[in-house]
Amino acid sequence: MEALDSRDEVVVVERHRLLCSHDGKSWLENRIRENSLTHLVIAACSPRDREQIFMEACGRAGLNPHLFQLANVREHCAWTTDRKEEATEKAIRMTRIAIARVRYQAPLEKKEIEVNPDVLVVGGGVAGLRACATLASQLRKVFLVESTDRLGGMIARFEKAFPDMRDVKSYLENLVNDVRSNPRIEVMTEAKVERIIGFFGNFEIVVRKGGSDSGATELRVGAVILATGASLADPKGIEGFDLCAVPDVFTALEFEDMNRRGCIVCRNGSPPKSVAIIHCIGREEKGYCSGICCMYSLKFSRYLTDKISSVQVTHLYRDMCVPGRFYQDYFEESLGDRVKIVRHRKSRVTEKEGRPIVLYEDVNGRENALAVDMVILAPAMEPADGSRRIAEVAGIPLDKEGFILERHPKLATESSGKDGIYIAGCAQEPKSIEESVIQAEAVAGKIMASLVPGRKIEPEVRISTIADSFCQGCGSCVAVCPYGAVSLDERRKVAVVNEVICRGCGNCAAACPSGAASIRHYTRSQMYQEIMEAVR
Amino acid sequence: MTRDRALEIVVVGAGIAGMQASLLLSKAGRKVHLIERASVIGGLATKFEEVFTSMECATCMLAPMEQELLQDSNINLMTLANIEEVIRTPQGFKVKVRIKARFVDAVSCIGCGACYDLCPASAPNEYELGLSSRKAIFVPCAGALPNIPMIDPNLCLRFKGHQCDACKQACMFEAIDFQQKERILELDVGAIVVATGADIINTKELPKCGYGSIEGVYTSLEFERFYASNGPTSGKIVLRDGRVPKSVAIVHCVGRSESGYCSSVCCMYSFKFNHYLRSKIPEIEIIEFVTDLCVPGKAGQHFMREAASGKTRIVRVRDLEIREGTSQPIISYSLEDGDRDEAAVDMVILAPSLVPDPGTQELAEMLDISTDNRGFLQVNKDNRIEWARKGIFVIGCAEGPKDIEASVAQANAATARILREGLLDEL
Numbered sequence: 001m002e003a004l005d006s007r008d009e010v011v012v013v014e015r016h017r018l019l020c021s022h023d024g025k026s027w028l029e030n031r032i033r034e035n036s037l038t039h040l041v042i043a044a045c046s047p048r049d050r051e052q053i054f055m056e057a058c059g060r061a062g063l064n065p066h067l068f069q070l071a072n073v074r075e076h077c078a079w080t081t082d083r084k085e086e087a088t089e090k091a092i093r094m095t096r097i098a099i100a101r102v103r104y105q106a107p108l109e110k111k112e113i114e115v116n117p118d119v120l121v122v123g124g125g126v127a128g129l130r131a132c133a134t135l136a137s138q139l140r141k142v143f144l145v146e147s148t149d150r151l152g153g154m155i156a157r158f159e160k161a162f163p164d165m166r167d168v169k170s171y172l173e174n175l176v177n178d179v180r181s182n183p184r185i186e187v188m189t190e191a192k193v194e195r196i197i198g199f200f201g202n203f204e205i206v207v208r209k210g211g212s213d214s215g216a217t218e219l220r221v222g223a224v225i226l227a228t229g230a231s232l233a234d235p236k237g238i239e240g241f242d243l244c245a246v247p248d249v250f251t252a253l254e255f256e257d258m259n260r261r262g263c264i265v266c267r268n269g270s271p272p273k274s275v276a277i278i279h280c281i282g283r284e285e286k287g288y289c290s291g292i293c294c295m296y297s298l299k300f301s302r303y304l305t306d307k308i309s310s311v312q313v314t315h316l317y318r319d320m321c322v323p324g325r326f327y328q329d330y331f332e333e334s335l336g337d338r339v340k341i342v343r344h345r346k347s348r349v350t351e352k353e354g355r356p357i358v359l360y361e362d363v364n365g366r367e368n369a370l371a372v373d374m375v376i377l378a379p380a381m382e383p384a385d386g387s388r389r390i391a392e393v394a395g396i397p398l399d400k401e402g403f404i405l406e407r408h409p410k411l412a413t414e415s416s417g418k419d420g421i422y423i424a425g426c427a428q429e430p431k432s433i434e435e436s437v438i439q440a441e442a443v444a445g446k447i448m449a450s451l452v453p454g455r456k457i458e459p460e461v462r463i464s465t466i467a468d469s470f471c472q473g474c475g476s477c478v479a480v481c482p483y484g485a486v487s488l489d490e491r492r493k494v495a496v497v498n499e500v501i502c503r504g505c506g507n508c509a510a511a512c513p514s515g516a517a518s519i520r521h522y523t524r525s526q527m528y529q530e531i532m533e534a535v536r
Numbered sequence: 537m538t539r540d541r542a543l544e545i546v547v548v549g550a551g552i553a554g555m556q557a558s559l560l561l562s563k564a565g566r567k568v569h570l571i572e573r574a575s576v577i578g579g580l581a582t583k584f585e586e587v588f589t590s591m592e593c594a595t596c597m598l599a600p601m602e603q604e605l606l607q608d609s610n611i612n613l614m615t616l617a618n619i620e621e622v623i624r625t626p627q628g629f630k631v632k633v634r635i636k637a638r639f640v641d642a643v644s645c646i647g648c649g650a651c652y653d654l655c656p657a658s659a660p661n662e663y664e665l666g667l668s669s670r671k672a673i674f675v676p677c678a679g680a681l682p683n684i685p686m687i688d689p690n691l692c693l694r695f696k697g698h699q700c701d702a703c704k705q706a707c708m709f710e711a712i713d714f715q716q717k718e719r720i721l722e723l724d725v726g727a728i729v730v731a732t733g734a735d736i737i738n739t740k741e742l743p744k745c746g747y748g749s750i751e752g753v754y755t756s757l758e759f760e761r762f763y764a765s766n767g768p769t770s771g772k773i774v775l776r777d778g779r780v781p782k783s784v785a786i787v788h789c790v791g792r793s794e795s796g797y798c799s800s801v802c803c804m805y806s807f808k809f810n811h812y813l814r815s816k817i818p819e820i821e822i823i824e825f826v827t828d829l830c831v832p833g834k835a836g837q838h839f840m841r842e843a844a845s846g847k848t849r850i851v852r853v854r855d856l857e858i859r860e861g862t863s864q865p866i867i868s869y870s871l872e873d874g875d876r877d878e879a880a881v882d883m884v885i886l887a888p889s890l891v892p893d894p895g896t897q898e899l900a901e902m903l904d905i906s907t908d909n910r911g912f913l914q915v916n917k918d919n920r921i922e923w924a925r926k927g928i929f930v931i932g933c934a935e936g937p938k939d940i941e942a943s944v945a946q947a948n949a950a951t952a953r954i955l956r957e958g959l960l961d962e963l
Binding site for chain 1: 556564648796798830835836837852872912935938941944950
């Protein structure tokens with residue numbers, strides 16, 4: 001204490017046993033007031049642990065919280081060594097560093113900005129519809145933009161859904177009806193989103209209908225959900241399945257269409273007596289397992305055995321992928337006299353006398369030929385065409401497979417890298433209907449919790465600031481900003497920071513060749529003082 | 537005040553799912569009572585050093601979430617707490633919670649750890665699955681949060697009538713309080729979120745896997761702790777006799793035929809173990825004994841390929857059995873062509889089925905909801921976020937085995953449902 005007391009700028013040095021306790025905090029507030037402190041240094045524990053509560057105490061005592069500095073003499077000093085005397089030396093030095101720094105700190109004021117609670121949903125498949133239905137309320141309007149002329153997306157082609165074999169048509173009708181009849185949801189079909197600019201809470205959107213020049217609609221929303229879905233890979237590009245010439249070979253979606261229309265028949269008009277369903281088409285080429293193909297292939301054998309009494313179905317699979325609590329039951333219940341499974345390594349389809357033949361290598365390496373009336377291919381899921389376009393419009397990255405890249409693979413799969421832009425359904429990764437629905441509601445939960453009607457948001461205050469007078473307009477900062485917060489003002493030829501988007505990461509300050517960019521609360525003079533005291 | 541805001545919520549279980557739901561509900565302005573049975577939060581995922589497929593450090597992923605939760609004034613976290621009784625009311629639920637005494641004052645304690653060094657009583661550390669010991673006053677492992685020890689009254693000498701007060705003497709902050717009493721709390725809430733998580737199947741009851749009787753056989757959770765930098769070996773992969781293994785077998789689908797379902801995460805974490813093993817013992821031989829590979833999603837297969845390169849063999853087997861050899865465990869199995877074969881290795885790691893937490897049944901009875909034939913909480917099949925009964929939401933592995941991202945998604949979705957219900961009530 002004596003070592004610190006002797007410094008001119010220090011008004012008072014005091015000791016407290018447990019400053020973060022309730023008593024400690026009120027004692028601290030009183031001492032700030034009584035001594036009319038202009039700056040405060042606390043030598044205690046980790047800022048991660050306690051900085052926030054001390055800053056709050058400063059605020060209550062009328063001292064700007066940014067005129068306070070915490071020296072971590074516990075984790076960074078006391079707890080790292082047994083050598084008491086040297087540790088005391090270090091603690092004194094660390095505290096002096098904090099004192100040197102705090103003198104150069106500036107009072108930063110929090111700002112509040114108004115937000116728009118409305119939401120734009122791009123894509124009218126099951127994920128998009130579910131997000132709309134969950135979000136729309138008296139206080140929140142939802143705009144749904146769908147590129148085709150109808151709502152429902154891929155699942156509109158299904159008769160039933162695994163694992164509960166629920167009727168998809170009525171499920172979807174109810175959902176579409178909920179969305180269509182809700183006065184707080186505005187549906188725009190045959191429309192495309194052309195522009196998404198802005199930031200969390202305040203996006204400006206341009207939507208064009210019908211691709212014509214019939215006019216663009218401008219919308220203002222606080223958040224955007226990308227639910228652009230997926231499609232199935234075209235087997236034509238896959239070796240062994242270039243099937244133009246082979247009759248009675250169908251892709252999964254073609255088979256769903258045929259089944260939904262109520263007549264599963266071969267080219268000659270008669271129902272198939274033998275069917276081969278080949279799983280994992282394109283899995284090697286794509287490099288990933290789509291996770292749902294085994295399940296929908298099993299569903300197909302249920303369609304077949306339910307509707308054609310004499311049919312024999314053979315599943316040619318590689319790994320039976322039936323994860324979770326319900327899927328293995330579904331798998332086991334799908335098997336029977338008329339449905340068998342054969343593990344294989346490689347297969348291709350050819351033709352003999354007008355009938356498809358499946359040639360496959362079994363697990364022992366033997367070649368086999370299976371002649372059937374019908375072949376169904378289960379191709380890998382791939383991102384829908386719309387994903388790439390919308391990602392460009394929104395200025396967010398795709399992953400190497402072309403799905404929209406999530407913010408975090410574990411904790412934030414429903415968020416894109418950009419605040420306020422979310423992902424739902426197969427646009428992020430291949431998913432089942434139930435997973436898509438859960439993700440759609442997860443996005444809704446995120447938005448409902450953060451974009452509350454009537455509540456303002458407080459942007460981070462320790463952010464970048466770029467001095468016009470030093471800025472050369474070189475754009476180095478624009479290139480390194482991971483949040484898209486810095487842009488060039490073309491007219492004035494200087495870089496400008498959007499204070500709502502900036503997170504204060506410091507990339508721009510490090511990259512700036514002219515010293516124009518700096519981070520509030522981490523300015524050059526503050527850092528310089530800190531270092532000079534450390535090396536004195 | 538609108539009715540929406542008046543609704544308070546109980547979340548049961550402070551694993552990833554429960555923490556995420558609590559944080560998001562709090563962010564939406566709701567008051568959350570988070571009830572955790574253990575003395576620390578974070579759940580099963582705190583036992584992992586790294587997570588698949590990014591191999592991100594699990595603590596680095598979890599700690600900020602835990603810190604945020606501990607500092608959130610909207611979240612009333614109760615550790616060492618159990619639900620005693622739930623009564624349905626017209627507005628929701630009356631929930632009676634018993635909070636056991638920690639015997640350490642959470643406000644005064646700074647977590648310095650001076651108390652446990654001097655404690656004379658020790659016992660196997662349950663958190664480390666008995667691979668190390670702990671004192672009567674302890675935190676389960678370094679880095680566990682909240683960083684406040686508890687006294688185990690069944691072990692502490694003082695509670696057995698001795699005059700010991702070594703911990704009290706050691707504490708500079710007078711945080712030790714032998715007189716602390718357990719508390720009963722009654723809460724009126726509008727919704728209950730159940731996030732009680734999962735455990736692994738009891739491998740001792742699966743005789744063919746040799747666990748508990750054959751030296752060198754470990755469960756996946758034990759292996760996670762061997763690799764953990766805050767674990768019993770500080771991250772060294774060693775056998776019980778201290779030798780470094782030269783060959784390892786990882787057995788997938790242990791207990792799958794008994795449990796009747798695929799637990800969906802075991803293939804992925806088994807391939808993660810390849811990364812663990814290679815980073816510590818580069819030349820180690822690894823055999824992955826698999827039945828069906830389950831690596832769904834855009835990153836799963838890439839991860840598997842990368843992990844299984846080098847000296848790793850993936851062998852597809854049936855009828856696997858582990859027996860005792862002269863110096864090593866021996867795995868005998870049928871190959872796909874029906875031939876019987878065997879392999880001897882230094883270490884066997886079992887990847888057992890995920891099963892509901894042992895307390896699930898009791899909680900289900902209190903909540904008057906049912907469990908399915910596997911003991912997972914029964915939910916409305918219409919969509920899987922759902923309530924078992926109105927006002928009750930089940931998320932994470934209590935609803936069925938799943939990975940972290942699926943648990944987080946359910947937590948967020950349940951939040952949407954709760955906020956939406958509030959809105960509907962208001963209108």
